[in-house]
Amino acid sequence: MVDDKPRLNYVMAFLSEILRFRNALPIGVFHKTMVDCKLGKHNIPENTRVVLHQYCILMDQAHWDKPDKFIPERWFDNEGQFLSNKPAAYIPFSYGRRICPGEMLAINDLFLALR
Numbered sequence: 573m574v575d576d577k578p579r580l581n582y583v584m585a586f587l588s589e590i591l592r593f594r595n596a597l598p599i600g601v602f603h604k605t606m607v608d609c610k611l612g613k614h615n616i617p618e619n620t621r622v623v624l625h626q627y628c629i630l631m632d633q634a635h636w637d638k639p640d641k642f643i644p645e646r647w648f649d650n651e652g653q654f655l656s657n658k659p660a661a662y663i664p665f666s667y668g669r670r671i672c673p674g675e676m677l678a679i680n681d682l683f684l685a686l687r
């Protein structure tokens with residue numbers, strides 16, 4: 573049952589690490605600016621293709637210790653509990669307004685298949 577999620581820490585950690593380590597959409601879904609925009613210090617003109625390079629972020633050493641290693645234990649806090657707050661760089665479902673609306677369903681499905 574999905575209610576078992578809080579008890580099965582290792583299954584949740586394994587699942588999170590799989591989604592980081594072998595992300596299904598490494599370059600996300602392409603977007604296009606509809607108006608001139610500013611992102612940080614970058615000016616992005618209207619009609620520009622924008623790619624959120626999920627692979628780069630999910631494998632970035634600046635955000636992950638040994639990113640090229642499969643380490644489910646990285647998802648535990650000091651007490652061995654599954655992290656309730658995900659790192660900002662954890663973006664397998666993208667980010668922002670168009671973030672995947674199926675995230676919870678996908679996580680629950682994968683959990684039920686793995687448990």
Ligand code: HEM
Binds near residue numbers: 600666671672673675
């Ligand atoms: C492991 C499974 C899944 C992964 C990794 C995933 C990942 C993603 C990503 C990266 C996007 C692109 C977001 C963007 O445009 O920046 C997306 C969009 C979307 N996903 Fe998923 N997804 C998963 C499962 C699902 C499921 C189960 C559903 C629905 C039942 C779903 C429905 C959608 C829809 C409708 C969009 C388009 C959202 C929009 O453009 O506003 N996804 N997904």
